[in-house]
Amino acid sequence: MIQCEGLVKIFKSSDVEVVALQGLNLTVNQGEMMAIIGNSGSGKSTLLNILGGLDRPTAGTAVVGDWDLLKMTDAQLVEYKRHTVGFIWQNNGRNLLPYLTALENVETPMILGGKRDRAYAMQLLEWVGLKDRMHNKLHQLSGGEQQRVAIAISLSNRPKLLLADEPTGSVDSETCDTIMGIFRKMNKELGVTIVIVTHDLTLAGKVDRIVAIRDGLTSTEFVKRNPNLDDEHGLSEAGAADIHEAFVIIDRAGRLQVPKEYLEALSIDNRATLEFDGERIVITPPR
Numbered sequence: 001m002i003q004c005e006g007l008v009k010i011f012k013s014s015d016v017e018v019v020a021l022q023g024l025n026l027t028v029n030q031g032e033m034m035a036i037i038g039n040s041g042s043g044k045s046t047l048l049n050i051l052g053g054l055d056r057p058t059a060g061t062a063v064v065g066d067w068d069l070l071k072m073t074d075a076q077l078v079e080y081k082r083h084t085v086g087f088i089w090q091n092n093g094r095n096l097l098p099y100l101t102a103l104e105n106v107e108t109p110m111i112l113g114g115k116r117d118r119a120y121a122m123q124l125l126e127w128v129g130l131k132d133r134m135h136n137k138l139h140q141l142s143g144g145e146q147q148r149v150a151i152a153i154s155l156s157n158r159p160k161l162l163l164a165d166e167p168t169g170s171v172d173s174e175t176c177d178t179i180m181g182i183f184r185k186m187n188k189e190l191g192v193t194i195v196i197v198t199h200d201l202t203l204a205g206k207v208d209r210i211v212a213i214r215d216g217l218t219s220t221e222f223v224k225r226n227p228n229l230d231d232e233h234g235l236s237e238a239g240a241a242d243i244h245e246a247f248v249i250i251d252r253a254g255r256l257q258v259p260k261e262y263l264e265a266l267s268i269d270n271r272a273t274l275e276f277d278g279e280r281i282v283i284t285p286p287r
């Protein structure tokens with residue numbers, strides 16, 4: 001579904017250049033529900049905005065389904081945003097029209113896309129647990145309910161890919177569980193591929209795979225040992241190792257990122273020796 005290779009994004013202003021993505025590789029399979037984690041400034045939102053067609057990459061490869069995000073015209077980008085991808089933000093004000101009802105909000109992107117489907121809009125609102133609230137105006141709904149409307153809106157044009165930037169960032173833990181449950185249901189029933197960007201390590205047990213981004217590059221990947229099991233544990237909790245297996249990511253050229261704390265612990269600066277003992281590759285500081 002998603003194939004990024006050597007993806008680069010440079011933000012330029014008059015006197016500074018920020019390299020937000022520095023050759024990132026990421027593959028996401030059709031039907032996966034996965035999360036991207038990383039510290040503030042690591043490039044998560046930049047990546048999501050590129051995948052959502054909100055921002056253009058500077059270089060590299062970014063392919064989503066049949067679309068090549070580096071080669072698309074502006075008209076194709078509009079088409080892509082309308083029909084292939086759905087987006088959810090932490091601050092759902094960007095998706096919602098306060099003076100319309102929940103149902104009208106879900107129908108609006110359908111109308112813009114050229115086809116209103118009231119039955120499907122109602123079905124989506126039922127799926128997110130708002131069957132009895134669909135005729136309420138947005139300002140009559142709680143923050144958590146509004147976030148659920150935002151999820152229904154993001155799915156209104158039947159996207160193949162759903163991108164969520166900190167979707168549980170401003171809700172309590174119970175609403176967070178509800179939202180993750182809705183994502184899982186949509187993932188299973190509609191087959192929509194879901195990519196969630198989050199700071200929240202406790203979400204980790206609820207997705208199939210987590211990719212960690214560090215300094216604009218993918219660094220480590222955590223894959224669930226039993227993909228059929230949704231678990232309460234996050235990555236930081238005891239027992240997480242039983243749930244996820246951790247892998248370091250190696251790119252096509254054989255490069256990998258060694259965690260800074262390992263390098264510092266061994267006082268490795270800009271060079272090291274590599275030895276292969278037949279089973280393991282060992283990195284040691286130069287003598």
Ligand SMILES: Nc1ncnc2c1ncn2[C@@H]1O[C@H](COP(=O)(O)OP(=O)(O)OP(=O)(O)O)[C@@H](O)[C@H]1O
Nearest residue numbers: 011018019020038039040041042043044045046047
């Ligand atoms: N429009 C922009 N102009 C200039 N620099 C930007 C722009 N957007 C992002 N950056 C810079 O790019 C880097 C990556 O930012 P990004 O927002 O992708 O990080 P993030 O991992 O999503 O962080 P957070 O978790 O805090 O949202 C940061 O150094 C940021 O300051």
